[in-house]
Amino acid sequence: MDFRLTEEQEMTRDMVREFAQNEVKPVAWELDHKHDPKDCIPWDLIKKASALGLRTAAIPEKWGGEGVDYLTLAIILEELGAADHGFATIIRGCYTESPRLVHELNDEQRDEFLPKFLEDDTFLLGLARTEPDAGTDSHYLYDEPGASIRTYAERRGDEYVINGTKHFISCGGVAKLYFLYARTDKKGPISTSMSVFLMPHDAPGFSIGRFHNKLGRRLLPNAELIFEDARIPARYLIGKEGEAWGSEGEGGGGPQKDWVSTGAGAPPPFGLLGAAVNLGTVRACYEEALNYARTRIQGGKKIIEHEHVAINLAQMKVHVEAARALLWKSAWSWETRTNYDPKMGMLFKAYVDEIGLKIANDAVGIFGGLGTADDDVPIQKYLRDVHTFTHGFSTTAVAWLIGAPSDKP
Numbered sequence: 001m002d003f004r005l006t007e008e009q010e011m012t013r014d015m016v017r018e019f020a021q022n023e024v025k026p027v028a029w030e031l032d033h034k035h036d037p038k039d040c041i042p043w044d045l046i047k048k049a050s051a052l053g054l055r056t057a058a059i060p061e062k063w064g065g066e067g068v069d070y071l072t073l074a075i076i077l078e079e080l081g082a083a084d085h086g087f088a089t090i091i092r093g094c095y096t097e098s099p100r101l102v103h104e105l106n107d108e109q110r111d112e113f114l115p116k117f118l119e120d121d122t123f124l125l126g127l128a129r130t131e132p133d134a135g136t137d138s139h140y141l142y143d144e145p146g147a148s149i150r151t152y153a154e155r156r157g158d159e160y161v162i163n164g165t166k167h168f169i170s171c172g173g174v175a176k177l178y179f180l181y182a183r184t185d186k187k188g189p190i191s192t193s194m195s196v197f198l199m200p201h202d203a204p205g206f207s208i209g210r211f212h213n214k215l216g217r218r219l220l221p222n223a224e225l226i227f228e229d230a231r232i233p234a235r236y237l238i239g240k241e242g243e244a245w246g247s248e249g250e251g252g253g254g255p256q257k258d259w260v261s262t263g264a265g266a267p268p269p270f271g272l273l274g275a276a277v278n279l280g281t282v283r284a285c286y287e288e289a290l291n292y293a294r295t296r297i298q299g300g301k302k303i304i305e306h307e308h309v310a311i312n313l314a315q316m317k318v319h320v321e322a323a324r325a326l327l328w329k330s331a332w333s334w335e336t337r338t339n340y341d342p343k344m345g346m347l348f349k350a351y352v353d354e355i356g357l358k359i360a361n362d363a364v365g366i367f368g369g370l371g372t373a374d375d376d377v378p379i380q381k382y383l384r385d386v387h388t389f390t391h392g393f394s395t396t397a398v399a400w401l402i403g404a405p406s407d408k409p
């Protein structure tokens with residue numbers, strides 16, 4: 001295995017690092033402080049990222065995008081995450097959802113939606129699965145009849161009529177198109193009752209509820225989606241009714257089959273790219289703490305010369321390097337289909353979640369009182385951002401994925 005990046009990968013990394021550090025980071029610092037979550041949305045950065053080709057990077061060249069390889073996508077997201085977790089996640093949403101426009105939609109659907117995504121520099125995508133009463137259950141198979149999501153899509157003639165509520169949906173209220181998960185059978189087990197639809201933002205009966213006012217990742221809008229007799233043409237069903245379980249990379253089935261027919265082989269591991277963003281923010285915690293420890297003098301010397309601070313920083317460095325090695329290995333494994341396992345994404349996410357919370361916490365400690373203040377030091381922002389990424393479900397997910405016993409409700 002060769003860990004050297006190609007010249008092109010290095011150029012992309014350097015270009016994105018410059019954009020992230022010079023343009024994203026200062027704007028993120030401003031927007032993070034706004035009280036109303038609607039005021040935190042980074043429209044100008046989205047347009048700039050589009051102009052740089054970052055929004056459409058995951059679409060293969062053959063279909064009109066930049067056709068950037070998977071490892072490079074992970075590298076881009078680490079760099080953006082090192083500047084702002086929320087903004088990086090908006091771009092991550094493009095990388096996880098836009099390939100689905102190519103690989104899961106039929107010709108008629110692709111002809112309708114792919115050009116819109118490619119041509120409009122503010123066209124974002126959302127994935128709507130979580131509901132107030134179905135969080136973890138909506139992602140990891142809890143197959144009791146009737147359990148999990150409740151949003152219901154009923155076929156009436158040439159339309160589906162949809163009722164229900166989603167919440168915490170990333171890019172909710174700003175995305176122009178959502179992959180909407182709904183039941184097409186109210187009573188069956190979720191593994192055979194869930195379908196996935198294309199839901200345009202302006203469909204009749206579809207409205208946006210509140211924008212969640214989050215602790216961190218504030219540049220990422222998260223909102224409630226409300227469907228009250230919302231109507232979409234029946235042709236917006238992706239694949240077949242009841243076959244959507246597995247379409248997010250949990251391990252196959254449903255529309256995933258189409259990735260093979262369009263030449264992409266298999267969908268990438270679920271969770272990996274999101275965790276690449278988190279790795280970027282965790283790296284930023286380490287770098288900020290290192291720089292501060294090299295200049296802050298207490299006890300007659302730079303605090304990095306105090307042994308426990310030095311050991312703390314060394315441990316952070318080891319974890320960041322180990323995480324990146326795991327990320328690159330997982331990306332390589334998928335791209336080359338060498339010992340590939342779809343669980344790699346969530347395993348990597350669980351690892352970065354765990355080391356991330358510790359590193360962010362320790363970095364705040366190295367800054368002393370300043371670590372808790374809002375005095376032009378982003379460290380407490382990073383802590384909030386890293387916390388807002390974990391939201392409880394990654395270790396549960398790993399337990400499900402590796403088949404460990406889990407307390408069923």
Ligand SMILES: Cc1cc2nc3c(=O)[nH]c(=O)nc-3n(C[C@H](O)[C@H](O)[C@H](O)COP(=O)(O)OP(=O)(O)OC[C@H]3O[C@@H](n4cnc5c(N)ncnc54)[C@H](O)[C@@H]3O)c2cc1C
Nearest residue numbers: 127128129130135136137168169170391392393396406407
């Ligand atoms: C910033 C942010 C962005 C998000 N973006 C999206 C998005 O774009 N699209 C989307 O659909 N959703 C999104 N979500 C929702 C996210 O996927 C859910 O928050 C997550 O699935 C957890 O669900 P929950 O919050 O309802 O927690 P719950 O499922 O209620 O979990 C609460 C606690 O119980 C534990 N638990 C739950 N079930 C089990 C079990 N069976 N065994 C053991 N322990 C269990 C969990 O680990 C957790 O600690 C987002 C959330 C946030 C905070």
